[in-house]
């Protein structure tokens with residue numbers, strides 16, 4: 264998708280490489296919701312895997328789904344795969360976190376990629392693995 | 399003094415009633431595609447109003463517009479609750495029209511996928527703006543720990559909406575209600591078969607109690 268440009272001015276990926284964008288929490292902090300979503304989807308449109316150190320808030324996730332849907336186009340863009348991995352482990356402690364009212368600030372590593380290029384995005388307690396096809 | 403308090407009481411009773419009659423709670427039926435949301439919405443609507451809401455299908459993304467059934471009055475153990483039921487399109491982060499080409503012509507598959515994406519966006523919008531409570535429907539024969547489920551439950555929680563989780567399709571051999579309870583221990587899970595009408599008593603009891 265040649266029109267999409269990435270937020271940083273990095274070169275577009277060559278034809279047979281897979282670019283991974285690792286975005287720090289610090290960088291995300293200074294961005295507005297739509298800027299974050301634009302940055303993610305521009306990266307994904309270019310075929311990149313985008314990794315967010317601190318993930319998105321629930322509201323931002325909901326908007327990401329909405330904007331993703333509006334950009335799906337037959338034979339061009341099928342949408343995204345997304346997986347998150349909470350840093351402050353286990354369901355029980357996140358329940359505790361919720362009871363203590365700290366759920367929304369919980370940082371969670373998030374991996375996002377183009378659905379048509381990621382064949383499996385597998386996740387368990389300690390691992391997210393993505394199989395990326397190059398074409 | 400006494401008269402005044404009485405008057406105030408009866409006025410607030412009247413306004414309470416007016417308020418609740420004008421604005422029944424809107425309960426959104428959410429969940430991934432094919433979980434049985436429309437089958438459930440139709441069963442509830444048929445049981446309490448006599449007519450259905452939408453079409454059910456084994457092909458995902460059958461529902462592509464949110465559909466509302468107003469003033470569904472559910473009565474359980476002397477408690478009556480009036481709700482609007484909103485059947486929403488199944489939420490996903492990806493739609494590939496080629497998944498439908500076995501079932502229909504390519505043109506129709508492309509149209510279906512286009513409508514599906516609009517429908518999902520609409521469902522997200524309803525969730526942010528227009529629902530007062532959520533019934534989250536899952537196919538209990540499938541793994542509940544998916545990113546879409548985790549994200550949606552997170553979105554619902556962050557909006558402080560009351561939510562009941564419905565473990566649907568318990569008539570299937572692979573059904574596991576426990577898998578759902580373990581995945582979302584912070585919420586109440588109710589097992590049912592929307593298609594066979596199993597356990598609907600408990601379903602209505604919980605709706606009346608939870609959204610009343």
Ligand SMILES: Nc1nc2c(ncn2[C@@H]2O[C@H](COP(=O)(O)OP(=O)(O)OP(=O)(O)O)[C@@H](O)[C@H]2O)c(=O)[nH]1
Pocket residue numbers: 429430431432433434435436437438453454455456457458459460461462486487488489566567568569570590591592593594
């Ligand atoms: N075995 C079984 N099948 C069910 C049950 N409930 C629904 N189904 C079937 O599951 C399929 C999907 O049902 P729908 O009600 O259309 O699902 P939905 O969640 O509305 O799907 P979308 O509108 O595509 O998001 C249909 O073939 C239904 O007959 C159930 O309790 N048991």
Ligand SMILES: [Mg+2]
Pocket residue numbers: 435436437453454460461486487488
């Ligand atoms: Mg439906």
